[in-house]
Amino acid sequence: MIEIKQVLVDQRSRLERKFERERIVERDVPDLKRYLSHPNVLAILGVRRSGKSTLAEMLLRGENFGYVNFDDDRLAWVKAEDLHRIEKAIYELFGEVEYFLFDEIHNVPGWELFVNRLREEGKKVVVTGSNSKMLSGELATALTGRHVDFTLFPFSFREYLRFKGVKVEGVGETLTSLSEAVVKRELENYMRVGGFPEVLKISEDLVFSIFSDIVYKDVVQRLKVRRVELFKSFAVNLMKYYSNEVSLSRLAKALKVSTNTVEEWFEGLANAYVIITSERSTSRPREGMTSPKKVYVVDPGFISAIALDESKGRLMENLVALELARRGERLFYVKGQDYEVDFLVGETAIQVTYASGRDEVPKREVEGLNRVRARRKVVITWDYEDAVGGVRFVPIWKFLLKGSLD
Numbered sequence: 001m002i003e004i005k006q007v008l009v010d011q012r013s014r015l016e017r018k019f020e021r022e023r024i025v026e027r028d029v030p031d032l033k034r035y036l037s038h039p040n041v042l043a044i045l046g047v048r049r050s051g052k053s054t055l056a057e058m059l060l061r062g063e064n065f066g067y068v069n070f071d072d073d074r075l076a077w078v079k080a081e082d083l084h085r086i087e088k089a090i091y092e093l094f095g096e097v098e099y100f101l102f103d104e105i106h107n108v109p110g111w112e113l114f115v116n117r118l119r120e121e122g123k124k125v126v127v128t129g130s131n132s133k134m135l136s137g138e139l140a141t142a143l144t145g146r147h148v149d150f151t152l153f154p155f156s157f158r159e160y161l162r163f164k165g166v167k168v169e170g171v172g173e174t175l176t177s178l179s180e181a182v183v184k185r186e187l188e189n190y191m192r193v194g195g196f197p198e199v200l201k202i203s204e205d206l207v208f209s210i211f212s213d214i215v216y217k218d219v220v221q222r223l224k225v226r227r228v229e230l231f232k233s234f235a236v237n238l239m240k241y242y243s244n245e246v247s248l249s250r251l252a253k254a255l256k257v258s259t260n261t262v263e264e265w266f267e268g269l270a271n272a273y274v275i276i277t278s279e280r281s282t283s284r285p286r287e288g289m290t291s292p293k294k295v296y297v298v299d300p301g302f303i304s305a306i307a308l309d310e311s312k313g314r315l316m317e318n319l320v321a322l323e324l325a326r327r328g329e330r331l332f333y334v335k336g337q338d339y340e341v342d343f344l345v346g347e348t349a350i351q352v353t354y355a356s357g358r359d360e361v362p363k364r365e366v367e368g369l370n371r372v373r374a375r376r377k378v379v380i381t382w383d384y385e386d387a388v389g390g391v392r393f394v395p396i397w398k399f400l401l402k403g404s405l406d
Helices: 002-021 031-035 052-059 081-096 112-119 139-143 159-164 178-194 197-201 205-224 226-237 248-255 259-271 285-290 302-306 312-326 363-369 396-402
Strands: 041-045 064-069 097-104 124-129 147-151 244-246 275-280 293-296 330-337 341-345 349-352 376-383 386-388 391-395
Touching: 002 052, 002 064, 002 081, 031 041, 031 052, 031 147, 041 112, 041 244, 052 124, 052 159, 081 112, 097 112, 097 312, 112 124, 159 178, 159 197, 159 396, 178 302, 197 205, 205 226, 205 259, 205 302, 226 248, 226 259, 226 302, 244 363, 248 259, 259 275, 275 285, 275 312, 293 302, 293 312, 302 312, 312 341, 312 349, 330 341, 330 386, 349 363, 349 391, 363 376, 376 396, 391 396
Parallel strands: 041 124, 041 147, 064 097, 097 124, 275 330, 349 376, 376 391
Antiparallel strands: 244 293, 275 293, 341 349, 386 391
């Protein structure tokens, strides 16, 4: 028990030092604490090192809460039956706490029943995790209807600007030419370095180590991958398909592994939030299920550091996909015999193109929009804004900052 207490004290001290020493950037998230107004479980999910723990701690500032980080090697021995010992240590150290914050608790198989008991006893629990499936297992049925999920991404462009001290609140039609120039310059930088908080606070050189950390801890270890080097090669190759359809069977042939293995690896990266996917929209469900998915990468920094690619049009499409995903949209694309539409989201069809003037917009982009049924038709450009023939042209910086297409 003494050893457990020491670990918890160390973890709490480290968390408090972080808030004392670092500049904490406000995140553009809803009022998550309202979900804890009565005994409940709030799950903050997302890619590793995106700021989940910091966000959770910000929610509980001013409250007396128990904190445990299960990603600590000193707690690697913990099993479900040991969790009551940790609970007891928390009470002995911090008193009768009302809130609990558990980082990466999914490292402990069977954790759900423990958390559900705390909830039934009137406690309010926040859990963080870097696996999208952490609340989909059999034991998670104990929490069905009793938890709320929220997915956190690395910094959005708006949050990146906030970190940089560039004020753009209330952006619309009012930016001065100077302010607009600053925003565009910072967008170029954001497309290169991305939005992982540590990368921005410490060094761009951390991008590759973050990628490696995620791949090893959240996929290799979780899936018990044996051919580690081959898997790493797969992960790197997959990054290069960003903003494109990906054929897993072709990748399997190239790597000389089974399609089933590649599908498992692909799902592992998606579950770890390294990639997000878009499905083909079709009136024939079977065709949609068998069509290749389009792949997008969770942070532009991974693209420049891992995929070693800086194609403006594809990077822009990836940014649009991430922004739509942040807004909770499910992504679809349209592909006909002679046309494509990058995104079909609800009643909005969206094309993305690197253009700064009407004459630079490829004719196929508008023709593709006119082939689909959609209430709103939008072309997101680099720096061209207009409305022509029922199609709106919106600069990407404005789309990323305004938070909507209205």
